[in-house]
Amino acid sequence: ETGVTQTPRHLVMGMTNKKSLKCEQHLGHNAMYWYKQSAKKPLELMFVYSLEERVENNSVPSRFSPECPNSSHLFLHLHTLQPEDSALYLCASSQEGRAWGRGTNEKLFFGSGTQLSVL
């Protein structure tokens, strides 16, 4: 266990559904991340939250909507997804908060991911 928990582990949804992915970290970290991992492609950073403020939105379509109510919880709300959005969605956390962007040489701690299939 890495201290980062993601639910659900698997999700199948239709293109018209609305669903949410949940991430919770028990490490006392200040920064949380959403990554997308598609087959045979490098991990893609989607969003970064530092002390509950979004500091990075990596040109992600608006059908993905993140929410960070506190430093321990991160959500990814999904609506009207496309089949090409099928992927493993990984949540991660790291210690830094406002020092994001200063080359802090931090380690990332990842959850086990949510395997999403869009039909």
Add this chain to the structure above:
Amino acid sequence: KQEVTQIPAALSVPEGENLVLNCSFTDSAIYNLQWFRQDPGKGLTSLLLIQSSQREQTSGRLNASLDKSSGRSTLYIAASQPGDSATYLCAVTEEDFGNEKLTFGTGTRLTIIP
């Protein structure tokens, strides 16, 4: 734009052998390089982090080296075991307009044959 390459995409070796995984990156202006392990359908576990000022890091049977000027890193695994079977990813951290950006390679899928 930073590109991280890992070759080969897949590697199979008999149990007990020592092996080396390779990672190369195109822009040497990095803060650090990390090696991760990913088991099928699961998240990533950080194995080793090498800061840009360091040459290598060791953890147990794992040794990672960094040659920043040539844009290369290797992960050496000694006395391989079936439990080492996983996908190994490397990633570099660099500055991107005042933020940190982590760029991943596509990984090397390692299979240790009992």
